[in-house]
Amino acid sequence: MESSITGPTTFHFHYTLSKRGLPRFPKPEYPSILFRLTMGEEDSIYTQDGTVDYRGDPAVRTQTGTWRACPYILGNEFCERLAYYGMSSNLVLYFKDHLNQHSATASKNVNNWIGTCYITPLIGAFLADAYLGRYRTIAAFSILYVFGMTLLTLSASVPGLKPTCVSKDDCHATTAQSALCFLALYLIALGTGGIKPCVSSYGADQFDDADETEKKHKSSFFNWFYLSINVGGLIASSVLVWVQENVSWGWGFGIPAIAMAIAVVSFFSGTRLYRNQKPGGSPFTRICQVIVASFRKYKVKVPESKALYETADSESSIVGSRKLDHTDDFRFFDKAAVELESDQMLKGSVDRWKLCTVTQVEELKAIIRLLPVWATGITFAAVYSQISTLFVLQGDRMDPHIGPNFEIPAASLSIFDTLSVIFWVPVYDRIIVPVARKYTGHSNGITQLQRMGIGLFISILAMLSAAILELVRLQDVRRHNYYELKHMPMSIFWQVPQYFLIGCAEVFTFIGQLEFFYEQAPDAMRSLGSALSLTTVALGNYLSSLLVTIVNKASTKGGRLGWIPDNLNYGHVHYFFFLLAILSIKNLIAFFVIAKWYKYKRPIGTLR
Structure with a gap:
C-alpha cells in the first residue's frame, strides 16, 4: 500500500x-x-501519558483504557469493599461474644486493626511506585487478601479452629484459636494495604491527561469509584450483618471471602484492556537525594531558573514522569539543581546525590505543598469517625421501634450515610458539575480544593445538627425524668439529618481528596499520594480517641460523671459535638489560607 x-x-x-x-x-x-x-498521526494512535499495555507496548488509545477498562476495576473495588465492610462492621461483637473479650478490649482491638488497615497503604504505595507498578501490586496483594479471608472463615467455621460455644453469645476461645483469628485479620490488613492506594490511582491511569475529553472523564471516574465503595458497604452493613447475627459467623465471613475471590477474578478479566504506568524507582531515594544535595550546596547562590540543571531530552529522567516546570517557592532546594564542575562524573554521568534535575526538585516541592492540605483532612476524618462511635451511642438512647414489633439497631442508622453518598454522587456528577462548568469554565465545574472546602463546611453543619439534637433530647430527659429509661420516647430517625449531611460532606471532601492527591502528586508518586489521603482516616480516628480521652479526664474531675458517661442521659455529649464543630471551623479557616497559598503543579509536555 x-x-x-x-x-x-x-x-x-x-x-x-x-x-x-x-x-x-x-x-x-x-x-x-x-x-x-x-x-x-502517531500521537492519535497512542496515549501520550507514557502508559503501556499488558505486553509492555505503547498503549493504543482506541483499544485500551477509558470506560472500557473501568468496569473491571470498579467491580474489583465493589467486591473488595463488600468483603471488608462485611467483615469489619460487626467485628467488635465477634471479639466480644466469640473470642470472649471485654467490651473495652474488643473495641481497642478493632480500632487497632482498622488503623493498621489505613497505615499499610504506605507499604503498598511504595512498592507500586518504586518497583512493581500498580497492576502487579494489586494482583499480588489481592491474592494475599483472599488467603487471609479464607483463613478467617476457617477460624470461624471448622471444629477445633473455631471457638467452643455453649450458646449463641457464650463462647470460649483458646489462645491458639484467637491467634489464628488475628493472624488472618492482619494478613487481610496487609492485603488491603496493597489494594487501597493503588485501585483508585489505577482507575485514573486509564484516562490520558494529554487528552481533554479523557481528562474530564477521569474526574467522573472518582465519583463512580466512591459510589461503588458505598454500594458494597450498603450490602455489607445490611445483608451480611444479618447473616452473621442470624445464620452463622462461618457464612458471615465466608460470603465476604467469596466476594473477594470474585474481586480478583474481575480484576484479572480486564488485563488486556488496562493501561499501565511504569514504576519510576524509589521515590524516597529521589527525595533524599534532593535534600542531601541541597545541604551539600547550602552556601551556593541559586541562579535564575533557566540556569538550573535539567536533562536535554524532551522526557524526564524519571521513568513514568513528565518534566515539571520550575516554581519559586522553597528556593533552598533549588540548590540541588545548581550545576558545579565537581558534579560531573566520568563519561558525562551525573551523581544524583550531588546534582538533581529540576523535575526531581519539584517532586519534593510538590510533596511539601501537599502536606498542609493533607493535615486539614485529619479533622474531617475525626468528624466522620463519629458515625461509628458517638452517633451510635446517642441513637442507642432513642426509640428504635419501626411499628410495634421491629427495632432497628442504632448502628444500622449509618445506612443513611451510605444512601446519602449514593444519592449525591450522581447528583454531583450529572447536575452540579455541568451547571458549575457553564459559570466557571472549569472542566470539572469547580477546582478540587473548592470541592474539598465545600465538604469541610458541610461537616460543620453535621456536627451542629448532632449537637442540637442531643440538646433537645436532654431537655426532654430532664423535663420528663427519663434518666433511667433505656430508650426515651424520641424516634431514632431524628438522627437521619446528621448522617445525611456526613454523607454529603464525604462526596465533596473524600472524593475531592482522592482526585486532588492523585492529580497533584508527582507522576511517579501517585500511589503514594493516594496512600497519604488514606492515612487521614487512620489519624482522624486516633485524633477522635485522643479528644475523648482528654475530655473524659478533664470533665470527670471531682467525681463528676463527665461529658460522655455510660448513661448518656446524665452526660453532655452535645458539648463534644460543639467542640468538634469549633475545631472544624478553625480547620476550615486554615484550609482557606492553605488553598489560597497552594500552587498547582505544572507538568511540561507528554511521555510519548
Missing part, C-alpha cells in the same frame, strides 16, 4: 499492517530528513 506526505520535502514510502492492525512505518529513505507523520 502506498502513501505520501507532502511538506517542505515530499517522498513516497510503503507501510504494512502489524498483527494489531496498526501501520508499521519504515525509516525514511533520506536520513537528513526528519520524518514526521502529518498532524501528529
Whole structure:
C-alpha cells in the first residue's frame, strides 16, 4: 500500500499492517530528513501519558483504557469493599461474644486493626511506585487478601479452629484459636494495604491527561469509584450483618471471602484492556537525594531558573514522569539543581546525590505543598469517625421501634450515610458539575480544593445538627425524668439529618481528596499520594480517641460523671459535638489560607 506526505520535502514510502492492525512505518529513505507523520498521526494512535499495555507496548488509545477498562476495576473495588465492610462492621461483637473479650478490649482491638488497615497503604504505595507498578501490586496483594479471608472463615467455621460455644453469645476461645483469628485479620490488613492506594490511582491511569475529553472523564471516574465503595458497604452493613447475627459467623465471613475471590477474578478479566504506568524507582531515594544535595550546596547562590540543571531530552529522567516546570517557592532546594564542575562524573554521568534535575526538585516541592492540605483532612476524618462511635451511642438512647414489633439497631442508622453518598454522587456528577462548568469554565465545574472546602463546611453543619439534637433530647430527659429509661420516647430517625449531611460532606471532601492527591502528586508518586489521603482516616480516628480521652479526664474531675458517661442521659455529649464543630471551623479557616497559598503543579509536555 502506498502513501505520501507532502511538506517542505515530499517522498513516497510503503507501510504494512502489524498483527494489531496498526501501520508499521519504515525509516525514511533520506536520513537528513526528519520524518514526521502529518498532524501528529502517531500521537492519535497512542496515549501520550507514557502508559503501556499488558505486553509492555505503547498503549493504543482506541483499544485500551477509558470506560472500557473501568468496569473491571470498579467491580474489583465493589467486591473488595463488600468483603471488608462485611467483615469489619460487626467485628467488635465477634471479639466480644466469640473470642470472649471485654467490651473495652474488643473495641481497642478493632480500632487497632482498622488503623493498621489505613497505615499499610504506605507499604503498598511504595512498592507500586518504586518497583512493581500498580497492576502487579494489586494482583499480588489481592491474592494475599483472599488467603487471609479464607483463613478467617476457617477460624470461624471448622471444629477445633473455631471457638467452643455453649450458646449463641457464650463462647470460649483458646489462645491458639484467637491467634489464628488475628493472624488472618492482619494478613487481610496487609492485603488491603496493597489494594487501597493503588485501585483508585489505577482507575485514573486509564484516562490520558494529554487528552481533554479523557481528562474530564477521569474526574467522573472518582465519583463512580466512591459510589461503588458505598454500594458494597450498603450490602455489607445490611445483608451480611444479618447473616452473621442470624445464620452463622462461618457464612458471615465466608460470603465476604467469596466476594473477594470474585474481586480478583474481575480484576484479572480486564488485563488486556488496562493501561499501565511504569514504576519510576524509589521515590524516597529521589527525595533524599534532593535534600542531601541541597545541604551539600547550602552556601551556593541559586541562579535564575533557566540556569538550573535539567536533562536535554524532551522526557524526564524519571521513568513514568513528565518534566515539571520550575516554581519559586522553597528556593533552598533549588540548590540541588545548581550545576558545579565537581558534579560531573566520568563519561558525562551525573551523581544524583550531588546534582538533581529540576523535575526531581519539584517532586519534593510538590510533596511539601501537599502536606498542609493533607493535615486539614485529619479533622474531617475525626468528624466522620463519629458515625461509628458517638452517633451510635446517642441513637442507642432513642426509640428504635419501626411499628410495634421491629427495632432497628442504632448502628444500622449509618445506612443513611451510605444512601446519602449514593444519592449525591450522581447528583454531583450529572447536575452540579455541568451547571458549575457553564459559570466557571472549569472542566470539572469547580477546582478540587473548592470541592474539598465545600465538604469541610458541610461537616460543620453535621456536627451542629448532632449537637442540637442531643440538646433537645436532654431537655426532654430532664423535663420528663427519663434518666433511667433505656430508650426515651424520641424516634431514632431524628438522627437521619446528621448522617445525611456526613454523607454529603464525604462526596465533596473524600472524593475531592482522592482526585486532588492523585492529580497533584508527582507522576511517579501517585500511589503514594493516594496512600497519604488514606492515612487521614487512620489519624482522624486516633485524633477522635485522643479528644475523648482528654475530655473524659478533664470533665470527670471531682467525681463528676463527665461529658460522655455510660448513661448518656446524665452526660453532655452535645458539648463534644460543639467542640468538634469549633475545631472544624478553625480547620476550615486554615484550609482557606492553605488553598489560597497552594500552587498547582505544572507538568511540561507528554511521555510519548
